[in-house]
Amino acid sequence: MLLMRVTLPNRPGALGAVASALGQIGADISLVEIVEKRGQVEVDELILDLPPSQTVTTLVAACDNSLAGVEVQWVRNYPRGGGIELDVELSRRMASRPSEADEILVSAAPLVFRAQWSVLLHLFPAPHVVFSTPGAPDLRPGTAEQLHPFDTLHRAVLKVGRLPEQDAHHAVVVPVSGQRVVIIGRRGDPPFFPSELARLAYLTGSEDVPELPRRSGPRADRSQAHRTPVSSPLYLRDSARSSDVTPG
Numbered sequence: 001m002l003l004m005r006v007t008l009p010n011r012p013g014a015l016g017a018v019a020s021a022l023g024q025i026g027a028d029i030s031l032v033e034i035v036e037k038r039g040q041v042e043v044d045e046l047i048l049d050l051p052p053s054q055t056v057t058t059l060v061a062a063c064d065n066s067l068a069g070v071e072v073q074w075v076r077n078y079p080r081g082g083g084i085e086l087d088v089e090l091s092r093r094m095a096s097r098p099s100e101a102d103e104i105l106v107s108a109a110p111l112v113f114r115a116q117w118s119v120l121l122h123l124f125p126a127p128h129v130v131f132s133t134p135g136a137p138d139l140r141p142g143t144a145e146q147l148h149p150f151d152t153l154h155r156a157v158l159k160v161g162r163l164p165e166q167d168a169h170h171a172v173v174v175p176v177s178g179q180r181v182v183i184i185g186r187r188g189d190p191p192f193f194p195s196e197l198a199r200l201a202y203l204t205g206s207e208d209v210p211e212l213p214r215r216s217g218p219r220a221d222r223s224q225a226h227r228t229p230v231s232s233p234l235y236l237r238d239s240a241r242s243s244d245v246t247p248g
């Protein structure tokens with residue numbers, strides 16, 4: 001599965017032209033996320049699968065040739081998993097066992113949200129792990145505090161060296177009570193999507209409004225930082241480098 005960022009004209013029919021071009025090479029689109037709109041340009045990210053006969057090179061060519069002004073900026077691997085049926089089942093389990101809902105969310109989060117690990121922090125007297133999935137990093141008090149604030153649903157970037165013996169990660173901080181917070185970690189890219197934050201808000205009953213794409217103007221530094229890539233792409237327009245190997 002792949003994650004692709006593409007810039008295209010901000011006008012009706014542009015995204016449809018890209019989708020049609022992808023359909024012609026047999027690509028299966030799972031999700032389209034609008035990252036931002038700035039003037040006459042729209043920035044979208046697509047999660048998709050390619051058939052065995054296609055490569056990243058043919059994917060980029062199909063998009064770039066679909067419509068004037070369309071350019072693929074990068075293509076990255078995207079972890080498999082997730083799906084609405086898993087959200088429904090997780091919500092059912094959390095509702096049926098409310099006293100264990102936090103632990104149920106932690107246990108299921110890596111699968112449901114295409115992540116590698118999840119932990120439950122108790123915040124007092126200092127943030128410390130009370131429940132975690134296998135492979136979760138050792139979030140000692142000093143390390144855990146890098147993820148604050150703990151009273152709002154938000155994304156964070158953990159660069160190399162910020163987690164003991166771990167690669168760079170994207171994380172999402174999910175308050176579940178006044179004293180407990182769930183942290184979900186994804187090794188490498190992509191960052192957590194606003195739609196994933198919205199799903200977490202629904203599951204936990206949060207009233208936080210997930211970050212939404214800006215309609216115009218430059219993106220705020222905080223939002224930009226949370227989308228900073230932390231792993232190497234399969235294709236990057238600036239370097240004109242791509243992989244001719246069929247993605248697995």
